[in-house]
Amino acid sequence: MKIAVTRLAGKEERDAARCAAFGHACYSVHPLRSEIQEDVIAAFAGSVERGEFDCLFFTSALPAKILAPLLKKTPRVIAIGPETARELERYGVACETLPGFYSRDFVPYLGDWIEGKTIGLPRADVPNAPLIDAITRAGGIAREFRCYRLASTNEPLDLDRADAILFTSAMSFKKAIWTPRRDLMVMAIGDITAAALMSGRTIPAIVGDGSLEGTLAALNEHRGRIWIIR
Known part of the structure; x- marks a missing residue:
């Protein structure tokens, strides 16, 4: 999957390698500065x-x-x-x-x-x-x-090429300007972020343990369950 990860500019240094280790690609989007x-x-x-x-x-x-x-x-x-x-x-x-x-x-x-x-x-x-x-x-x-x-960047997130979006904090969700799609999986990095999403009437498909690696592991487990059901 290609995952859009909410980050402050400059905080995404190792994200690509960390996502690749779990079989995914990613790029950064910036709802906050x-x-x-x-x-x-x-x-x-x-x-x-x-x-x-x-x-x-x-x-x-x-x-x-x-x-x-x-x-x-x-x-x-x-x-x-x-x-x-x-x-x-x-x-x-x-x-x-x-x-x-x-x-x-x-x-x-x-x-x-x-x-x-x-x-x-x-x-x-x-x-x-x-x-x-x-x-x-x-x-x-x-x-x-x-x-x-x-502060909000006030810029719409570039999600056209994403299969999923990972919100890495409650604030990144609250300040994000984005358009949900039926085929866009929504993920929260942990339970605090997930609570913010649900307060905003967005139900995350994946909730991690507070880390990028834990979220990617949860994603792969979820995909594995879907594959078995199919």
Whole structure:
């Protein structure tokens, strides 16, 4: 299948190879663009340099890519997935990788260690109250740095050559300008994105585990079941 994957421009570097490993082709479509907040980035880097955090949690690859070159010394660093970890490690920032692909996995991963610790969160300017609340309830201190804003590109997605579209975040669906087709399979990268689709009266045929690989594996399993039924 040829899959249109919603991405911020520049975040699609390895998608083609990752899709090919599962027998599919893909290309990127861009419902969102990022607006980098340079003053916030400088403030975060300065706070890290001064040793104000016990842990940093990178919830996506973009802030890792922006900030990793600026970090000379770091406390404990957690990445939400292997792509985020790869961006950090590219610049020599050692990190741990969550076993799951959701920010809700962060506090359970740290366990009792989080109590009394200050957590630096370089993120998009998108609310994530459940993460902040979970850190606070566990006795941690959350400090958010909203390093970039997400805005609609206001451009219709190029789906004419696609057999499927994969929405990689709730925001990418909410801001997308696109035309559904009967022959266009709709996929969600995980359950949070799927919930956004269903709120918008779009039922995803495939729901992944929060990762591209997990979604492609679910797609192949789905196709295998259809083949057996036929």
